[in-house]
Amino acid sequence: MKRREFLQASAGLALAAQAGRGQSGAATQRFVAVAESLKPQLRETVHKPISLVRPEPDSTAFLKWRMEKLGDPSDLAARTFRHGDSFLLDFGRHMTGHLAFSLSGVGEAVDSPVRLRLTFGEVPNDVAVPMDTYTGTLSRAWLPDEVINVDYLPQRVHMPRRYAFRYVKVDVIDTAPPYAARFADFEATACTSAGDRPPALPNSVPTLLRRIDEVSLDTLRDCMQTVFEDGPRRDRRLWIGDMRLQALTNYATYRNFNLVKRCLYLFAGLPREDGLVSACVYDQPKPLCGGQYIMDYAALYGAAVLDYVHATKDLTVARDLWPVVRRQMEIVGQYVNADGLFVDPGNWWLFIDWNDELDHITPMQGVLLYCLRQALELAKLAGAERDAAAYPERIRRMAAAARANFYDASRGLFVSGPKKQVSWASQAWMIHSGVATTEEGSAALRAVAALPDAVRPVTPYLYHYIVDAMLLCGMKQEARDLLQSYWGGMVQSGADTFWEIYKPSDPDLSPYKSLLVNSYCHAWSCTPAYFLRARGL
């Protein structure tokens, strides 16, 4: 089932959902009020462009284009631009923020407005391919190009929106015959709620890993705004699954604990009528439920709360949010049958990874079981063990059912669904859930890696859980190799920040059928810094 169908199905579900089982209106309002009280002031830093550049097609580059340096931005002072002229600036780093520049007219008389198009790019492709050629499945309105008319010159022009970018292309649509446009003093103001940057890794760490760590830090920094954003170029929502990974990395790096707390309370305060947390929420123009529901994300909400409590020792939050976590366990628990097996109801969005081929049964069994264990631990910390009295038996039954149904002992790995699909996702989640022993897990991961036809991850999100599973199974070298080949592959392809999607064998892959709308600074890809700094990788 595709995402769009799920949206409609879950709209139906919302109507059918049992009312009155969620938190009271007073409780959810309080959660939102707590979240709003923690809304951060963003830190701003000003950056100048470092080069004038030109995109060149490059068949050897993963992203198909490379940037050629043409000159120094100060060269602009000597140049003028008319109808059809353009130039391209490179700010030398990715950032989330604002742009301003000075615009003047040179000639006999500046007797008309100037009409400009500004296009913002995270990667060369974004500014090399005309946005009006876009035919992707997401809204054209996501693409960050602006057409503006500037009435009076000289003027300091402040672009109207926030953008995520490294490159800015300026097209002069028109001046007027008596004058040409002159540009100067481009300034980008980068915004973040990340605090002080942690010290770099020591020089003893291999260069590539140190670079991977830096790119992770940059990715997280640019996604940390008034919430942990998904991808600041496009989807600025707060998603549970993405937030959990950002929060883990944040604990080991920028340590903005209040931002995590704010996000956890936003989810708690903006549920569906029956108490199910939304997979995503908005914080602009005001806190709003995203109205999309992902079963694995709802389950993982409790894991994210537990991570927070571990990181901060703040048991007040554990007690405060426990009823919300308990409600998620009740709701997703309905899809586990008496035998302890997850049964896909067919009308929920199950995520796990952006891979249409993936069979979700076994990975979902793993997620639900893992989350039930996390919830049990949280209940204990919250002093609510009685609420979770039934969890141990449910855990036992789910674990036994998973082992009995999904483990192919002869092959030493886990399979999923009627076609007994072998996927990396299934192995990882059977490890996280504790179904596989350490030895079985490491054997399964080695086995799946040796099968060319096994369904591989396509997103850094799932790769995170693979690396984590390797560490759980003592496969530190393999985890490091994977980090270096996967995230290192992005670094070697020129990534300034890590991407929403990266499949080394398929440079054209886009969940939305157009590279122009892919996000190249994406929250869920920032975890290498967590592994390197908090997990001993």
Place this chain on the structure above:
Amino acid sequence: MKRREFLQASAGLALAAQAGRGQSGAATQRFVAVAESLKPQLRETVHKPISLVRPEPDSTAFLKWRMEKLGDPSDLAARTFRHGDSFLLDFGRHMTGHLAFSLSGVGEAVDSPVRLRLTFGEVPNDVAVPMDTYTGTLSRAWLPDEVINVDYLPQRVHMPRRYAFRYVKVDVIDTAPPYAARFADFEATACTSAGDRPPALPNSVPTLLRRIDEVSLDTLRDCMQTVFEDGPRRDRRLWIGDMRLQALTNYATYRNFNLVKRCLYLFAGLPREDGLVSACVYDQPKPLCGGQYIMDYAALYGAAVLDYVHATKDLTVARDLWPVVRRQMEIVGQYVNADGLFVDPGNWWLFIDWNDELDHITPMQGVLLYCLRQALELAKLAGAERDAAAYPERIRRMAAAARANFYDASRGLFVSGPKKQVSWASQAWMIHSGVATTEEGSAALRAVAALPDAVRPVTPYLYHYIVDAMLLCGMKQEARDLLQSYWGGMVQSGADTFWEIYKPSDPDLSPYKSLLVNSYCHAWSCTPAYFLRARGL
């Protein structure tokens, strides 16, 4: 010579101009300071759209399109809009001002920005013909269409610029699959520095003349901003020739004397180095010389000062600005030879009218002579008659030369240039200049009207001087007939405000090769209210 060539020629002239003969820097700074002290606060009024409309091609309409009413703007509340949808609002009147509206999303989730194009039209053609088809000679940047991205819904959207419009077209470039856009509460804020509207003409005045008066008042109102603008849709500059006609009408209607004073002082404060007043000035982003020089406009500056002194009896202004007027007379007087004849130096922009066929010699002789007479009168009022001691002899010589060279007594009209061209312009300016007697003038105007090949005016600007000449010659009925046929023709073609250009035989006429960039609310066309209210028409 076309306008562009003149620009270059006058740039050359500027270099060649005698320095040090204009007002001192201190004097021009003081003029600008006086002007700035008189900068008006604009009055704002809020207007709602009156209809949803659709443009229909109409071969019987002068402007080729008519608007069909589709419904009430309140119908928008029940409608939603997605990719490719559009609608069109009619505000029921022309205005210069700003636009705001409320935008919300309807659907499962408003999960993307909205990308919109808004197109502002003074006449149906402006919103019926796609602006990207524009191939005119003026800058594309003049065309008032905006592409905007609105990040968060619901939102009150304030369009970024000032527009001149009656119609607004909204194109929804994209929403996103889960939601559609809904629009509500469109509000236009009209701005003007015109004061209270004068009472309507009495019912005894014929309906068409009363309507012509109303449209004149609306035209002037929408051009009266922080200066008397040329045309608020496009050219927002202050031009001498246009201003003079607006000021005359203003004295008889809104009576904002300070706005005229401000404009006169702006010209005085922003001359060329040699003291020549620029044909136009800017007041945004700050007072600036327009850098274009029109000989007839420079000459008419003094006439405009005299008009102001007549209207206000403010002799201080007469004394203050007399040196500026005297300097114009010195400069343009260089192009009158010892025989009292104007000699076209070939490198000046001579305007008179937007008509490439027009021979300028005789009309220019008339303008220069007329302006010398006005300047002499101003000198007397300013107590500076000694400065103008030579004027009476110059006037005598120019009048005699004009009569001897341009009057064809056998045909009873004035001719111009080596081909002895017969034009309406020549007759009018020979009357204003006092070369023609009242009898000769009325005969000449009747004679030229009877000649189908005579070069006719194409702009309301020159038609103003024709009507005025008729009144000077006692041809009240003919003046009224012309008012009714020419300005009445615009009214009957649906004009809400009078146009920059109107040639009844040529609906496609544009000085800029595209109707899309013609201005349909243009200062110099507002004088019927002056004739009806101050000249007894």
